[in-house]
Amino acid sequence: MIPVASNMARIGVYVCHCGLNIAGVVDVEEVANYAKTLPSVAVSKHYTYMCSEPGQRMIQDDIKARKLDRIVIATCSPRMHEETFRKAIAEAGLNPYLVEIVNLREQVSWPHSQEPKKATEKAKALVRMGVARVKVLEPLERRRVSVEKNVLVVGGGIAGIQASLDLANAGFKVYLVEKAPSIGGRMAQLDKTFPTLDCSACILTPKMVDVAKHPKVTLLANSEVTNVKGFVGNYEVTVLRNPRFVSEVRCVGCELCTQVCPVKVPDKFNENLSETRAISIYSSHAVPKVAAVDPNYCLRLKTKNKSVCGKCLQACEAKAIEFDQEPVSLQLKVGAVVIAVGSEVFDASNMAEYGYGRLPNVISNIEFERISDASGPTGGKILDPKSGKPPTSIVFIQCVGSRDKRFHEYCCRVGCMVSLKQAILVREKLGKDVNVCVCYNDLRAFGKGYEEFYRRARDMDINFIAGIPSDIRSAANGSLYFDVFESGTNKLLELHADLVVLANGLVPNNDVNKISKLLHALRSADGFLLEAHPKLRPLECSAAGIFLAGACQGPKDIPDTVAQASGAAAKVMDLLSSGEIELEPLKAVVDKDLCGGCRVCESLCPFVAIEMKEQEKAGTEELRAEVIEAMCQGCGLCSAACPTGAIKLQQYSGKQVLAQVEAAFPRVKEKGGT
Amino acid sequence: MSLTDLMSMAKPNLESREKILTKLRGRDLVNCFLCIKCTSGCTALKLLELKPHEIEKLVNLGFVDDLASSDIVWTCVTCLKCVQRCPQKASPYHVIMALRNLAVERDANVPEAYMKAVSQILENGLAEQIQKVTNKKMETCDRESLELPKIKPPQEGFQAVFMKALEEK
Numbered sequence: 001m002i003p004v005a006s007n008m009a010r011i012g013v014y015v016c017h018c019g020l021n022i023a024g025v026v027d028v029e030e031v032a033n034y035a036k037t038l039p040s041v042a043v044s045k046h047y048t049y050m051c052s053e054p055g056q057r058m059i060q061d062d063i064k065a066r067k068l069d070r071i072v073i074a075t076c077s078p079r080m081h082e083e084t085f086r087k088a089i090a091e092a093g094l095n096p097y098l099v100e101i102v103n104l105r106e107q108v109s110w111p112h113s114q115e116p117k118k119a120t121e122k123a124k125a126l127v128r129m130g131v132a133r134v135k136v137l138e139p140l141e142r143r144r145v146s147v148e149k150n151v152l153v154v155g156g157g158i159a160g161i162q163a164s165l166d167l168a169n170a171g172f173k174v175y176l177v178e179k180a181p182s183i184g185g186r187m188a189q190l191d192k193t194f195p196t197l198d199c200s201a202c203i204l205t206p207k208m209v210d211v212a213k214h215p216k217v218t219l220l221a222n223s224e225v226t227n228v229k230g231f232v233g234n235y236e237v238t239v240l241r242n243p244r245f246v247s248e249v250r251c252v253g254c255e256l257c258t259q260v261c262p263v264k265v266p267d268k269f270n271e272n273l274s275e276t277r278a279i280s281i282y283s284s285h286a287v288p289k290v291a292a293v294d295p296n297y298c299l300r301l302k303t304k305n306k307s308v309c310g311k312c313l314q315a316c317e318a319k320a321i322e323f324d325q326e327p328v329s330l331q332l333k334v335g336a337v338v339i340a341v342g343s344e345v346f347d348a349s350n351m352a353e354y355g356y357g358r359l360p361n362v363i364s365n366i367e368f369e370r371i372s373d374a375s376g377p378t379g380g381k382i383l384d385p386k387s388g389k390p391p392t393s394i395v396f397i398q399c400v401g402s403r404d405k406r407f408h409e410y411c412c413r414v415g416c417m418v419s420l421k422q423a424i425l426v427r428e429k430l431g432k433d434v435n436v437c438v439c440y441n442d443l444r445a446f447g448k449g450y451e452e453f454y455r456r457a458r459d460m461d462i463n464f465i466a467g468i469p470s471d472i473r474s475a476a477n478g479s480l481y482f483d484v485f486e487s488g489t490n491k492l493l494e495l496h497a498d499l500v501v502l503a504n505g506l507v508p509n510n511d512v513n514k515i516s517k518l519l520h521a522l523r524s525a526d527g528f529l530l531e532a533h534p535k536l537r538p539l540e541c542s543a544a545g546i547f548l549a550g551a552c553q554g555p556k557d558i559p560d561t562v563a564q565a566s567g568a569a570a571k572v573m574d575l576l577s578s579g580e581i582e583l584e585p586l587k588a589v590v591d592k593d594l595c596g597g598c599r600v601c602e603s604l605c606p607f608v609a610i611e612m613k614e615q616e617k618a619g620t621e622e623l624r625a626e627v628i629e630a631m632c633q634g635c636g637l638c639s640a641a642c643p644t645g646a647i648k649l650q651q652y653s654g655k656q657v658l659a660q661v662e663a664a665f666p667r668v669k670e671k672g673g674t
Numbered sequence: 675m676s677l678t679d680l681m682s683m684a685k686p687n688l689e690s691r692e693k694i695l696t697k698l699r700g701r702d703l704v705n706c707f708l709c710i711k712c713t714s715g716c717t718a719l720k721l722l723e724l725k726p727h728e729i730e731k732l733v734n735l736g737f738v739d740d741l742a743s744s745d746i747v748w749t750c751v752t753c754l755k756c757v758q759r760c761p762q763k764a765s766p767y768h769v770i771m772a773l774r775n776l777a778v779e780r781d782a783n784v785p786e787a788y789m790k791a792v793s794q795i796l797e798n799g800l801a802e803q804i805q806k807v808t809n810k811k812m813e814t815c816d817r818e819s820l821e822l823p824k825i826k827p828p829q830e831g832f833q834a835v836f837m838k839a840l841e842e843k
Contacts, residue, residue, distance in 0.1 A: 353715075353759055399709070404761035441709040470715020470759055485713040485727070492719060 147233030157185020159550025232545030402505030412505025597623030686736025
């Protein structure tokens, strides 16, 4: 075989130590020396941190001084620093796609840390393959496309509100979609917030009003996203506005209708602890403060009979009730989407040992919030739901449904602090004669000011019992009792309580599956939405233009949720502010002469990036596949499946992959006679 | 493990620990994070001072030998509550059963009741002795007077199979 173009190449090979991450296992000097013996390699060096400024400068200097035209960098995973090195060699005047990353960390030094000799051999082989491949890489150009400067925010909790406000203040048009009749989400249900004990409504309600009044925000409450088409910068979203049966324009929020409505309905906002009516305002600080009719309960809507009831119609002075409202579909064009659908609270009713659902004075932490909140069913008085009297002893039980392989393995990250806060509230509201106990396993107070908050709880004579009870039983007088083994004293204690509060963890939102399908947002093993990189890209999905804010990505408290929401908003600004985005050229391309129109690629593509188009050929219409460049993520599924080889992935053509495979088995090549 | 129990000067025996882990066919034991739910609900704790979480932790640290030769592992009444409730699926019940098996292998003192049960099984195939009951009229009845069928002796060859199974264990 006579090397043609390849002997013209002047390749630079750079082996990174990654501190001791690679150099601690692989003999980097040997690898670099070996690379020098490979054909077309003009320079081969090793260095402690290739990604550092001096490391990058070394490569750039060599490109200029030694006239290198292709670069191999043997370092960590390309997911870490491929982009860094592309930029570096582009600055030195090379096409950024003429670099090949060889992964010596995740694929060599980490998995083979016990076998340094073999690891070095594997590193050499991978470098040899990388050199073979880089020779046949093609220079590629990035394309720019224009983007819509509108943003869709899904979910109107504190995450969605914060992201919307940040984006709207930066000048972007925001559509804020909320499924419930009011925004506010989980935070609106809370009484006070840790670790400062400021009341949740006091800090949230102004933000709810701000976002609703903001001229750049269109608030779509009582609505849901039903369809998403398009690609980064150019999404077409269908939002279904469910009928409220009350005009948002005319309703003044006087609640006269609620007073006359005869149908009692469990109040969802109060965790079903109280009742509201079939026509009601979602909560006392709802935004928009407009009534809504629950069609599952309203007599007229249930019977579909216009002569039934109608008491609210008579009572409403503003003539705001419109029983003939129909669902309305809205088409929105947006450049990016922020998912902020939040989480649910774990339902402990299938955890038999605690008797939740069976024993009325065993309640969940979110129910406690409603009982303790001034706008809740008891007007802020902490009362035992069974007897209606203030309890004399309250026990909190930690880690319910979390850190439990039977339910959810992860730590819920809020349960400890929620119980500390609630214990403090009990002490403050019910005084020093009330017994307050927290049964815990590990008490985690990790945030800013949290450990101090924990000490504050200890200062208030709250008993901390290191041990989790196994059975909760009801005594003859209706109070509760249970045994718990206390590890500090090595004693089995019997506790009596009028009220047991379970520290239920957070679980993925009920709609997370629907959202994940609609927006191609992947989910992690715990069921929450998956970020593109756990450390370096925590605010975005792997699908371009989709961002994550708040507890839909994993359990979070309010400070973390707000921080992530602002972060996601900043990422959206970064993406859309210039009005244009650059598209990665690593996409599938179709050779139209080879395409037979079989549609295999179309059915396989997970990103719906393939469109079948009619094309005239010799007088007859024929189907040909076409790649929608902006939607293709370069996964290569189509290329592998195409029966005629018409679709190939840029930079992964047969020739480019085979060059690597051939280099992997040099002895076979020798026998063939080079 | 360079640990010493300064109360008894005992050292952990990692070989014995490994034996227990092999018997458990899984390493869930090491997941125990001492929530102590098992001990809070242990039926035998109130009767006999068995603290399952201590057994779990002692085995985890490698202090196996003293446990295997002690009476404490025989006090578990196998109510299986801890199996159902352990949040880490690392229930001490399985550890206690493994310790019992290790004790038998090492010819440790097995409580008489267990040996009785074995001879009982060999004799008539039943783990419990057939007992007489007292009825409402305060009469003592046996199976015959209650017109219950006679207990059949185990099939031929059962004893040989049972003994063989015991030896293999």
